[in-house]
Amino acid sequence: MTPLSNHQDPMRVEQVRAALEKMRAHDLPTHGGRTLAYVYDSGLESADAVGREALASFCSTNGLDPTAFPSLLQMENDLVAVAGNLVDAPDGFAGVATSGGTESILLAVLAARDSQPAIGAPRMVLPTTAHAAFHKAAHYLGVEVVPVAVDPQTKRALPEAMAAAIDDRTVLVVASAPSYAHGVIDPVKPIAAAAAAAGVRCHVDACIGGWVLPYLRASEPHQLPWTFACEGVTSISLDLHKYAYTPKGVSILLHASAELRRTHLFASAAWPGYTMLNTTTQSTKSGGPLAAAWAVVHHIGAERYAELARTARTATIELATAVSDIPGLSLAAQPDSTLLSLMTDDSCDVFTISDEMLTRGWFVQPQMRFADLPATLHLTFSAATARSSGQIARDLAASTTAARTAGPVTVPVELVSAAGGIDPSSLDEPTFDGLLALAGLAGEGGQLALPDRMAPVNALLDALPPALREALLIGFIDRLTRPSTT
Numbered sequence: 455m456t457p458l459s460n461h462q463d464p465m466r467v468e469q470v471r472a473a474l475e476k477m478r479a480h481d482l483p484t485h486g487g488r489t490l491a492y493v494y495d496s497g498l499e500s501a502d503a504v505g506r507e508a509l510a511s512f513c514s515t516n517g518l519d520p521t522a523f524p525s526l527l528q529m530e531n532d533l534v535a536v537a538g539n540l541v542d543a544p545d546g547f548a549g550v551a552t553s554g555g556t557e558s559i560l561l562a563v564l565a566a567r568d569s570q571p572a573i574g575a576p577r578m579v580l581p582t583t584a585h586a587a588f589h590k591a592a593h594y595l596g597v598e599v600v601p602v603a604v605d606p607q608t609k610r611a612l613p614e615a616m617a618a619a620i621d622d623r624t625v626l627v628v629a630s631a632p633s634y635a636h637g638v639i640d641p642v643k644p645i646a647a648a649a650a651a652a653g654v655r656c657h658v659d660a661c662i663g664g665w666v667l668p669y670l671r672a673s674e675p676h677q678l679p680w681t682f683a684c685e686g687v688t689s690i691s692l693d694l695h696k697y698a699y700t701p702k703g704v705s706i707l708l709h710a711s712a713e714l715r716r717t718h719l720f721a722s723a724a725w726p727g728y729t730m731l732n733t734t735t736q737s738t739k740s741g742g743p744l745a746a747a748w749a750v751v752h753h754i755g756a757e758r759y760a761e762l763a764r765t766a767r768t769a770t771i772e773l774a775t776a777v778s779d780i781p782g783l784s785l786a787a788q789p790d791s792t793l794l795s796l797m798t799d800d801s802c803d804v805f806t807i808s809d810e811m812l813t814r815g816w817f818v819q820p821q822m823r824f825a826d827l828p829a830t831l832h833l834t835f836s837a838a839t840a841r842s843s844g845q846i847a848r849d850l851a852a853s854t855t856a857a858r859t860a861g862p863v864t865v866p867v868e869l870v871s872a873a874g875g876i877d878p879s880s881l882d883e884p885t886f887d888g889l890l891a892l893a894g895l896a897g898e899g900g901q902l903a904l905p906d907r908m909a910p911v912n913a914l915l916d917a918l919p920p921a922l923r924e925a926l927l928i929g930f931i932d933r934l935t936r937p938s939t940t
């Protein structure tokens with residue numbers, strides 16, 4: 455990409471606006487319901503407008519010091535209270551607003567780890583379907599992951615296996631409500647009970663379900679229980695920037711008590727400057743996202759959240775039903791929420807379907823196989839997507855037909871075996887370049903070249919062991935994030 459400005463000549467306001475629009479032209483649409491991952495669209499213009507206004511108006515405030523900006527403290531405590539109410543938080547619970555699901559998870563893991571200083575090599579027990587943010591937390595915080603296979607049919611965690619994996623080094627047990635990859639709720643009740651029996655904390659990751667599932671309970675009384683009402687649940691994460699339909703940058707982490715939260719609070723007086731006092735990983739933090747979240751949550755209100763949740767859920771079920779009439783495609787799991795996970799038979803592959811959907815104006819997310827779980831297509835339903843659920847079903851059918859006509863992408867065996875001979879733990883620059891070339895991502899002069907159709911690249915990644923996949927992706931992001939020198 456060529457630089458848009460040499461930074462010497464100031465740009466006029468109109469030039470800045472035009473340049474921003476131009477850069478944005480290749481982004482996925484955030485509104486309109488055609489992007490079924492990454493973004494959440496309520497379809498309510500007034501909610502978007504009030505969120506944008508609050509975001510702009512509070513963007514320069516600083517959450518670093520709650521006594522300097524008491525408005526932010528007030529809004530944070532209020533949102534924590536609203537969230538606590540949604541998930542049956544007990545008296546005396548405490549919480550924080552973070553920048554997103556990953557930060558909430560990092561802090562839950564940190565709090566668990568540091569509550570057990572005597573455990574030298576801490577572990578956490580995760581279903582294999584737990585979000586990758588737990589692996590990031592493990593990596594950052596030196597906590598070993600003990601992965602536990604899930605039920606191959608339902609894709610739900612297996613409570614007995616989870617219980618059996620707990621030992622005297624376990625500091626945290628995790629369950630999802632629902633899991634991102636398959637959209638199913640883990641059996642939290644027995645998992646949390648097993649954690650409590652062992653005296654171990656249990657975190658429920660409701661980052662994506664926290665603002666949907668509570669609103670569906672009235673119409674779906676058989677929803678698996680997953681809140682603090684399950685004995686032994688010690689913390690829950692729920693993101694506002696997902697199904698609360700707020701601008702990006704806010705999640706809530708709740709703890710069953712203030713004491714459980716204490717080990718992720720941080721103060722430092724070990725320098726001559728201001729006393730640093732933080733509840734989250736950020737120190738200076740814009741009050742914009744928090745104010746926007748407060749504005750949107752209160753503008754939409756409980757009744758309309760319930761309607762939005764039911765709208766998205768109905769569309770999810772409708773598409774799940776339509777999939778049974780699409781030859782080659784099936785559900786990877788019965789959806790418990792507003793996420794769909796689809797898989798193919800041998801006549802085609804999810805990567806080609808994803809490309810085909812993109813040509814029809816839909817972004818659906820390909821997910822690689824992992825352990826004995828097949829590659830899948832992920833669809834997150836926003837309320838705005840629900841408006842076009844008939845069209846998405848027709849386009850999914852047409853895309854699958856096209857993928858079946860093309861046949862599954864084949865990955866040359868030589869390519870997989872050449873890549874398989876590489877040791878991902880000792881990669882240098884030339885090896886990275888070689889890997890990227892193998893994957894068909896190398897352009898001229900060491901630049902990256904993204905093909906129009908990603909299926910061949912995704913199919914190769916899918917065929918590689920996860921450690922090598924990770925290495926290739928690191929090489930990719932490393933090359934992608936270098937400034938242009940032209």
Ligand SMILES: Cc1ncc(COP(=O)(O)O)c(C=O)c1O
Binds near residue numbers: 555556557559633661
């Ligand atoms: C279940 C779950 N947990 C955690 C996360 C991570 O959230 P974020 O991307 O806001 O960091 C996600 C994101 O999709 C999620 O679905």
